[in-house]
Amino acid sequence: MEPGHAHAPVLQGLWESVRGGQEEMLRAPHLAASCAFLTHVLLCAPFLALDALGGVCARVHSWRIAAGSGPPPPPRRWWECFCRVLFRYVTAVLPAMALLQLLRSPQVPELAPSCWRLCVELVACFLVFDTFFFIWHYFLHRVPWLYRNVHQAHHQHRVPFALAAQDASSAELLSLLLLALSSAWVLGCHPLSESLFHLLNCWLAVEDHCGYNLPWALHRLLPCMGGAPHHQAHHNQQSANFAPYFTHWDHLFGTYRAKVQRSPSD
Template sequence: MASDRLLQPLWDFLLFRYYTLVSSPFFPVLLAFSCYFIFSVPFAILDVLGERAPLFEYKIQKQRRPTVGMMLRTLGTAVYNHLVFVLPAVLISNVELISGALGVLLIFDTQYFFWHLAHHKNPHLYRWVHAIHHDYISPFSWSTQHLSAVELMTVGFWSNIDPILLKCHPLTIWTLSVFSIWMSVEDHIGYDLPYLPGHLVPFGLHGGAMAHDIHHQKPSSNFAPFFSHWDRLFGTAVTVKPS
């Protein structure tokens, strides 16, 4: 039905005006990094302003602030790591788009939870693969992709293979890319803002900034990247900020 494809005009516009761009194999990388940069900048400004920032009251670890040098280092890591297929003419329904994106998020959340847990339990894996991400006890937006090459490739592999396994439409993949990158940045912003989208998820099923901030303070907790169900099942969920 037509009501199931409300975004069809947008899809037609993208195909007609920007087909060369969106069909390029480099477009997903450009989209992902552009979103990461745009989402991170506002919170980087807040961190630079420090106590002068109007939202400083929501800062989780008020005693710790990332320096400009720390920001440049982590941004440099992301830039360093980021160094033609046929598009379908028909767009999927809104329900298919949302269900496909949610399915990929749940699969990725499962994959990363067990991968993350294993690396914290194994000192050798932690040291050689994951330790770089814990360079900072107090996370900030640019530290989101402060990862080792191995971790980035692992995350990138899942991010690319999971939508293929679920046979997601390209627009679902792009939407998912924007949304998942925002969720990742939100995890690291260091602010528990009351109006973040994650607070709309019922029953506390979304982890968000507070949960991941606690993980950086207490690394034996909150291993899942987006949701809280796996941490609850395995007894690793911590919802109260440690002293």
């Protein structure tokens, strides 16, 4: 019996429905970048609603990490950020990813992964990506030329908000997408595992920048994760908390900071 059918009939049915007659679309050069942008915008929508409620609901306002630094960003800042991210995707990310997809010419296997393989590949992808990101992010801050020309645009937000997760220079957006793709390629992940990794990676990046310490946030369930408080401390101090999701590398290299220093409203 085939492994995909033997161990994950639900996944196999899902995979067959995805690939059935749509292999050409799955190989489309513009698909990855377009999905990345649309997914990012859709995942930010709940936090736009929270920012709107923050001005009238004391409970929502109390969840803000930097409650003393002023009100949530107004709709104008969200719109300006959206336009910047859209411009960089259209002018840089979409063409580059389309070329990469054509060169890569990915294969679409017939079998879905087993549930065990899917889980292992997801965890491994996040651990590898977290390592790649930590190293790259550390050098972005430690090498002045890299900071000025690649990373400084992202740090215009002293108090970040969800959409700002991808408000970065074109070079940085491309580098992070390459790190995410490389994490899956290095491990030889099944396309279904890779797609789920990119989706969850996008969500965690948005949550990291949302500015809220939500009661149901993932870092409250998994102590090994830093979450939005961990990353907002990085935006405040810029000399600590270089890992995106987990905290082990920052603990190991002495760059972990737990407390967010309040800053004036940006």
